[in-house]
Amino acid sequence: MKTTYQADEQGYYGEFGGAFIPEMLYPNVVELREKYLSIIQESSFREELQQLLSDYVGRPTPLYFAERLSQQYKTKVYLKREDLCHTGAHKINNTIGQILLAKRLGKTRIIAETGAGQHGVATATVCALMGLECIVYMGEIDIERQAPNVARMKMLGAEVRPAKSGSRTLKDATNEAIRDWINNPVDTYYIIGSVVGPHPYPDMVARFQSIISEEIKKQLFEKEGTENPDYVVACVGGGSNAAGAFYHFLADEKVTLIAVEAAGKGINSxxxxATSALGKTGIIHGSKTLLMQSEDGQITEPYSISAGLDYPGVGPLHAHLFKSGRAAFVAVTDDEAMQSGLNLCKTEGIIPAIESAHALAVLEQQQFKEDNIVVINLSGRGDKDLNTYIGYFGY
Known part of the structure; x- marks a missing residue:
């Protein structure tokens, strides 16, 4: 794979990445950086991870040919069914990997941040599986709009702590988790849920999620006689599902990568x-990336109807993919996403997470050829979003 799309030793993708952290966290991050690659390449680690992904998570997830959707848009549409993973989203791929890593590092207490709640549920799940203490930080607003996931976390034995500052959403939950880590550096491991944060997290999370594109290649070869689709489409907040779906295609420029951001009520509303359209280079949560900010560098509050996409930045890999032109970045409004989500329900009998519905809206925005193979990463299921769907459509 071309090194241009992989993190270098300092954790940079081009000009983005690195580790900008408080001195108190330096030992934790350095320990992780020095040990993570050797640990995740050990045969015993790989065997345990593979066994859990197969028997517990339910991998491989299907690559589903969406026949009626394909007829509607006059192209070949495949859905990578990450919504069928245990816990209902791709997030579990990463939390399983990181909990095994945390155990090998001797950590006994796990913290996490969550927006839509899917990463929180996935973290609480693996902590229950491994018998470790779990504390999940979640914005007060997200706690209200994602009540089913809050209940799941509590049933799984996690403590859910509300973030009451700032916009009371994902950014603030992340701030609280980092504060906790500073105060508990010895026994605590922070499971970050996306390809964000200080090096080595963006690289590590992308590696754990790369199982998605690894499976796409094998499954597509079985179905179409080629490993490579024409397009891979995924929604991007921080960007872990997109990083996983893109990973094994990064070096092959014949595969067009489309990253879909949340335009909310309109890019200029x-x-x-929509970080790629509105962001400038800045530092957030330990890495240099594209970031929505005011003239004087204050972080601009993001908005999306989807709790998992209202992050004011993107992971440094995605910032690099945007800046280098390797991936096309498009923005989808709340209305476009909700209509595309409902359309999938009615054409294929699949209720998608609202995050994933943003990716589906690309079918409305772009004209594909009849023989194009378009793989859309269906990153999560819509159970958690039923209240938002009900409120929007008036059911």
Missing amino acids: GESA
Whole structure:
């Protein structure tokens, strides 16, 4: 794979990445950086991870040919069914990997941040599986709009701590988790849920999620006689599902990568989370990346109807993919996403997470050829979003 799309030793993708952290966290991050690659390459680690992904998570997830959707849009549409993973989203791929890593590092207490709640549920799940203490930080607003996931976390034995500052969403939950880590550096491991944060997290999370594109290649070869689709489409907040779906295609420029951001009520409405269109280079949560910010560098509050996409930045890999032109970045409004989500329900009998519905909206925005193979990463199921769907459509 071309090194240009992989993190270098300092954790940079081009000009983005690195580790900008408080001195108190330096020992934790350095320990992780020095040990993670050797640990995850050990045969015993790989065997345990593979066994859990197969028997517990339910991998491989299907690559489903969406026949009626394909007829509707006059192209070949395949859905990578990450919504069928245990816990209902791709997040579990990463938390399983990181909990095994945390155990090998001797950590006994796990913290996490969550927006839509899917990463929180996935973290609480693996902590229950391994018998470790779990504390999940979640914005107060997200706690209200993602009540089913809050209940799941509590049933799994996790403590859910509300973030009451700032916009009371994902950014603030992440701030609280980092504060906790600073105060508990010895026994605590922070499971970050996306390809964000200080090096080595973006690289590590992308590696754990790369199982998605690894499976796509094998499954597509069985179905179409080629490993490579024409397009791979995924939604991007921080960007872990997109990093996983893109990973094994990064070096092959014949595969067009489409990253879909949340335009909210419109890119220029003041209520948006379209980082590539609105962001400038800055530092957030330990890495240098593209970030929505005011003239004087204050972080701009993002907005999306989807709790998992209202992050004011993107992971450094995605910032690099945007800046280098390797991936096309498009923005989808709340209305476009909700209509595309409902369309999938009615054409294929699949209720998608609202995050994933943003990716589906690309079918409306772009014209594909009849013989194109378009793989859309269906990153999560819509159970958690039923209240939002009900509120929007008036059911």
